[in-house]
Amino acid sequence: MAKKEIKTDVVENENHCLIKKSQILIGDGRKAFIRPLEVMDKTGLVSFYTSLSEVTQGFYVLDDYGEKTAVRLCESISNPKKLHFVIENDLSKIIAIMKFSLDLPEADRVRFTQYGVDLIPGTVSRCGLCIADDYQNVGLGAVALQQVIDTSDSLGLRVIMLSGGIFANNGRAIHLTQKFGFQIVGKFTDSNGQEHVDLLRFNR
Ligand SMILES: CC(C)(COP(=O)(O)OP(=O)(O)OC[C@H]1O[C@@H](n2cnc3c(N)ncnc32)[C@H](O)[C@@H]1OP(=O)(O)O)[C@@H](O)C(=O)NCCC(=O)NCCS
Known part of the structure; x- marks a missing residue:
């Protein structure tokens, strides 16, 4: 299990002051660092997206695994409702991205209403995580979820939502999120006929 230890409070973007830069000790001896996403991460993020295997892309579906997504994400951080953060390795290479937002898209609100859950804007955060293939299953997902x-x-x-749900066959993501108190509140089928589960965590 990876252990997180606070190393420094240095944060370059005041919109992300809630995400503290900190060191993660991975169980296998490797070190990593969690820190807010920054505008200058565009190139690193493109390298990250283009390195993802087909299997990982299958669980983490994007319109574009390159510059378009990287630019959009990095430029979104001027929005105070976007608290996206990354994990980098000891060579400063991005090895994970956590999309973390404080807004509630209307489509999500409507979908959850159909499950009988009334989400109130301003009380909900949303997150979505992807970890580089070489760093999966060593505890980084747990550290990132705990940060959220x-x-x-x-x-x-009051509530944390898994953005866009999780593919119903993504056993690892479902196991991990349930371990952190997320509950399945509904299911939906996307336009490709693939099943997803929607999960929420009700905070204390
Ligand atoms: C899913 C993902 C975010 C999980 O993060 P991670 O760092 O790999 O996960 P961790 O190492 O923190 O924890 C994995 C847990 O799942 C368990 N696990 C691994 N494979 C599993 C499987 N096929 N079925 C069920 N549980 C599984 C592990 O044993 C561990 O649980 P434990 O701590 O109780 O032993 C990461 O693997 C990833 O980015 N995958 C590709 C993209 C993706 O699926 N994103 C999620 C979309 S919401």
Whole structure:
């Protein structure tokens, strides 16, 4: 299991002051660092997206695994509702991206209403995680989820949503999120006929 230790409070973007830069000790001896996404991460993010295997892309579906997505994400961080963060290795290479937002798209609100869950804008955070193939299953997902939970708790938010749900066959993501208190509240089938589960974590 990876252990997280706070190393420094240095944060370059005041919109991301809630995400503290910190070191992660991975169980296999490797070190990693969690920090806010920055505008200058565009190139690193393109390298990250283009390195993802077909299997990982199959679980983490994007319109574009390159510059378009990287630019959009990096430029979104001027929005105070975007608290995206990355994990990098000891060579400063991005090895994970956590999309973490405080807004609630209307389509999500409507979908959850159909499950009988009324989400109130301003009380919900949303997250979506992808870890580089070489770093999966060594505890980084747990560290990243804990960061989202701690930040959401400190903001007094009531609910955390897994953005876009999780593919029903993504056993690892479902196991991990349930371990952190997320509950399946509904299911839906996308336009390609693939099944997803929608999960929420109700904060204390
Ligand atoms: C899913 C993902 C985010 C999980 O992060 P991670 O760092 O690999 O996960 P961790 O190492 O923190 O934890 C994995 C847990 O799942 C378990 N696990 C691994 N494979 C599993 C499987 N096929 N079925 C069920 N559980 C599984 C592990 O044993 C571990 O649980 P434990 O701590 O109770 O032993 C990461 O693997 C990833 O980015 N995958 C590709 C993209 C993706 O699926 N994104 C999620 C979309 S929401």
